[in-house]
Amino acid sequence: MKRVDVAYVLLVDEQEENVLLVKNKGPEASYYTLPGGAVEKGETLEEAAIREVKEETGLDVQLGGIFTVSEAFFEERGHHTILFTFTGKIIGGEINISMPEEIEEVTWMNSQQAEQYIHLARGFEGLIESKTTVPYILREAGRHQS
Template identity: 45%
Template sequence: MLRVDVAYAFIYKEDEHKILMVNNKGGTWSFPGGAVEQGETLKQAVIRETKEETGLTIEVEEVAAVNEAIFKEKGHHALFITFKAKIVDGEISIQDKDEISEIVWIDIPKANELMPYHPNGVESLLKSSSPYIFQA
């Protein structure tokens, strides 16, 4: 079974109570992010993937969630690490039209519908916090 690490950016627009989400071409919704490449840290991956998907430059903060899944049909054992993040530069635009069909600010109830694998809802990520430490 192949191990796949995925890093996501949880970007919350506090004044509107909305979360930035991407609609992947397969029809699934997620936070911006993607697979960690060989030799890349989790933080480097989430910064790169967010830029590649949305055109945004982000500042990465603490870990908000860690999810795990086994996809037997693909032969993947996936670890999903979600970081809180803030936009520091850029304008939202789809960078890879083959991968992303839509980038939208979504309210929390709708985000909960689209991402049911957070059992206490995505709003629980607002309260969740764990330090991320890269031990070089």
Template identity: 45%
Template sequence: MKNVKVVYVLIYDEINKTVLMVQNENHVWTLPGGAVEQNETLKQAAVRETIEETGLEVEVGNIVAINEAFFPDRGHHAVMITFTANIVGGNLAIHNEEEILQIKWFDLETASKLMPYYKLGIHSLLETSIPYTFQE
């Protein structure tokens, strides 16, 4: 199996208590994110994927979840790292309509139901934080 690193970005609006999500071409809702490219750090990938999927520029924070899964149909062993992020610029927009069908803010309960792979719910991610360091 091929090892694949995937990053996701949790953008939480504290005022409205909502989470930004994207609906992918397979109609599944996720946090903005995607595969890490060669010679790219995890944070660089998170910033790039967020811009590509939402049009928003973000400042990436700490890690709030690490998930792992086997995808035998694709031949992948995936490690998925979820970071927090704050919006620092850009405009919310779909740039690739073939890949992203919708972008929407959801309340925590709905977001948790749409993303059951965070077993303790999205609200639990807001209560945890693991520092991330790229060693140069």
């Protein structure tokens, strides 16, 4: 199995009632997720999260802490995936779908409804509203520029 890291960003509106989701085109059906995607070689989780949000939504974001870490086995793809979700805030840009072949919609959704799309385990209802995070720490000393 190939290890794949994915970085997502949880963005809430100013009233703290709605969550920004993207509707991805899937092989069988479209599905909602938080904006985000796979971390590329040589990229930090933070860099990947910021890049993916920009690519998928047109928005510039500043990241907060880690909201959730989860993992999944996607047998059909042969992937063991670790999913890191950051909190973030919008600092610029405007909603624009630059990849219509992948993303068909960018939408704000009520946080209770959004929870069903961000794969929280049973018993974690209300987690978005709790705003619990842990720090994300990049240890620069170990990073070599290629």
